[in-house]
Amino acid sequence: MIDEAQAVSDTRRWLERAVIGLNLCPFAKAVHVKEQIHWAVYLPESEGGLIDALLSEAAALVAHVAAVRDTTLLIAPNTLPDFLDFNDFTARAERRLARAGYEGVLQLATFHPRFQFGGTEPDDIGNATNRAPYPTLHLLREDSVTRAVDAFPEAEEIFERNIGTLEKLGTEGWAALDVGPGAATP
Template structure:
């Protein structure tokens, strides 16, 4: 959601938290999100980066910080970057760079980067397909996750492999009318 006038970091975080509460947790799109949110183990970082290079530097710092901090303090980080990689294809291409950085830092297998974007589109779908909304966020977001946290969550959720299919089913039942009732007006449609 690129803006002609900058939005304050507080507003960006408020929109992101509302989306997390109403869509991700409220629709149970990620059954693991509620626990870390309730325990206040999510770090919200609003990047002021305006270039992919500056964002990469910040991603580097955030990955190192997450790796060095106990999971009880920070289990996951949402690196929100409203001023850069607002085009979904550019954002999607940047994820390969992010994965390369994980390897360079020798953090692959320890951390991973998941993605959310206002224009998220799964391969093989049309731009307006409702299932794309499972990964649509108010702003471009790189979600930095710990592999060990994912492993623990998967142990507690026996059908973790079915989450994707369940999410598509949830969104198809909800439809655009139900999505609109979530009142996430800052998310485009």
Template sequence: MASAVRHSFLVTAVPLPVSDSAPAAYDEAAIADTRLWLERAVIGLNLCPFAKSVHAKAQIRYVSCATEFEGDLLDILESEAKGLVAEDPRRLDTILLIATGCLSDFLDFNDFLGRAERRLRRAGFDGVLQLASFHPDYCFAGTEPEDVTNCTNRAPWPTLHLLREASLDRAVEAFPDAEAIYERNMETLERIGFAGWSALDVSAGAAHRAAGEGA
């Protein structure tokens, strides 16, 4: 990709102000892949019982960023965090920032997460926002890449998930057995195995394949 990057976002919730200095590129395909993954895997397998509500209410903002520079991605992350905090949570509750131009290597992505968390802390979001992460090759510490339970955090593209702390607190109150979610997810993935996960078809390009099947 050339160093000159278009300044454009696809927004599915509400338009938020984005800094002109935050380079990003419009990539509808990556957003469509991510939406399909959310519907088929996260909601379909009930990996996160809180996801269905914000999805149904269109409170999720999807942002696809094609920059190849990690520093630019950090700038966009901070800009999106500011926009999220400034917006009414009834209109916008969470943001999925999809990196299509960098961090394809999981080790690089894992290293980047520390920088991202420090950036958010320095910007004053400690205790206000949480950062979750997903990656096509996600691998939990102490597991092997072929361990199917890693699929709980595997998404079509490297993805940074900005969540409101207040929303998480309310969700936990509404779901008193929240600590059991992790164990249940492990059981679900072990039950369906890699064959079941592959059958969901939630890797990069899934939305294009789904459109072709429906043609």
């Protein structure tokens, strides 16, 4: 069982070294530096309460102004270890968020240690763009995403640029980042 401190520590390390360090998301650094990321952890092994936790985090996110809390990472270190199960869960979670009235207000981005894009092999380095130490549900404000995309020239090219970055880095370079579970100790 991974505890809350370890889950946050490992995920923060991944964010700093991979997401920000490799500039995989050019929008992440600002919210990290301004401490506008809310780190939440769901510890149970069962996914039974995870959608409720996500809805609770969504409500808490919109209750704050963006200057205080612009985004939330809900880390689920002990549940949904299988990527296909996680992917199925994500579809259900998106429907529940929409039914709860968050469509057009919040976006859900997902990360998983075994993330795999359709049509790729499991060991394809491009999958690392969405690989985090643990299953993670990322709530983003639509307004903030729109502002960030408008301010970033050619935002639609980010994905292709990220694939190129990871291909240059290679699997050995990714491993050297040391961003997997347990890499950092609290």
